[in-house]
Amino acid sequence: MSPPLSARLTVDTAALVRNWRVFRDAGGAAECGAAIKADGYGLGAAEAALALVAAGCRDLFVAHWAEAAALPTLPGDVRVAVLHGACADEMPAALASRAVPVLVSPAQVRAWRETGRACDVMVDTGLNRLGLSADDALSGLLDGLQIDTLHSHLACAEDATHPLNQTQRARFATLAKQIPARRCSLANSGGVGLGADFHFDLTRIGIGLYGGGVAPDGTRLSAVARISARVLQLRDVPAGDSVGYGATFVARRPTRLAVVALGYADGYARSLSNSGSARIGGSVAPVAGRVAMDLTAFDITDAPPVAEGDWLDIEFDLAATARAAGRSEYELLTGLGHRYARIYR
Ligand SMILES: *Cc1c(COP(=O)(O)O)cnc(C)c1O
DSSP states (O other), X not given: OOXXXXXXXXXXXXXXXXXHHHHHHHTTTSEEEEEOHHHHHTTOHHHHHHHHHHHTOOEEEESSHHHHHTSOOOOTTOEEEETTOOOGGGHHHHHHSSSEEEEOSHHHHHHHHTXXXXXXXEBOSSSOSSSBOHHHHTTTTTTTOEEEEEXXXXXSTTOTTOHXXXXXXXHHHHHHHHSXXXXXXXXXXXXXXXXXXXXXXEEEEOGGGGTOSOOTTSOOOOOOEEEEEEEEEXXXXXXXXXXXXXXXXXXXXXXXXXXXXXXXXGTOOGGGTTTOEEEETXXXXXXXXXXXXXXXXXXXXXXXXXXXXXXXXXXXXXXXXXXXXTSOHHHHHHTOOSOEEEEEO
8 A cells, every 4th residue: 555645636526527418418419528638637537538438428638649648448439639739759659549639730731641540630710829720721731631520729718708709710610611521629618608609519628527617508517626635733823923934924813723734736826825725614714824835724713623633625616716826727727736645436
């Protein structure tokens, strides 16, 4: 047995599947694919893949070939697509893989065309990140390429009123008519709620699966990740004493602290200093002072009793924690680090 860890990440795979069904149902006739890049947004790509595939998901997206190679064996009808495409020195790995590249540049297209194999293609419609320009895509470059899925990616999907959404949709629809592909795919999590004309044949859902953002109808999604950490020491601080590095918290009254084995090395952002919290029973215990690398103190003066060795539930509501930390929900999840005992249920 490996030595115990003092922080726990609990991943509710049933909640993950519930969230996937919300997007699948909202996407109408479109198939519902899952982005499990960056180790399933920090929560475990293998576990996410197995749960989603068991629920009926047949399209998985990773960013790197190494991420595709690290997945467990999946049923033969599951498609894994690599969003970065295949660079020249990745061709051997790509050809040895069951996954397919999402080709993103003219050079990638020219190299892949030689293989005669099927692929996906990304076209840029306004994000100006990866993807072929419309001119390149319509230049004859794609002639003879066997395209399974034609993709584009939205820049502002989480802002339904942003005019770039309709611009990108219109550009993509025009390209989709002219480029032969089995399927077309535009919407990420935020894109599904923009309306049926954003759904095309396949959606690529990421953050929403893991409980971030909102459901397509604006309601809340199920929380997937919970974190808890062990209380290493209780300490009573007299009024006027400071707490932690930089002495940024000064006790206004006799204060009881729980010093917990969780820090910014665990993705508990330093910007949660004096702004994060833990939940003890029904009460809230705010962070007192700076979050350090391995340790954070919580003010439990008004909370029900806690003992050394207890596990504290750390507030990790994604929207609230992102706000408190000044980070995106994506950063909170993908930054969680490697010191958690990971529990899947
Ligand atoms: C990461 C990613 C997604 C998933 O986006 P979410 O906003 O997390 O739903 C979809 N498509 C592409 C191309 C991506 O890179």
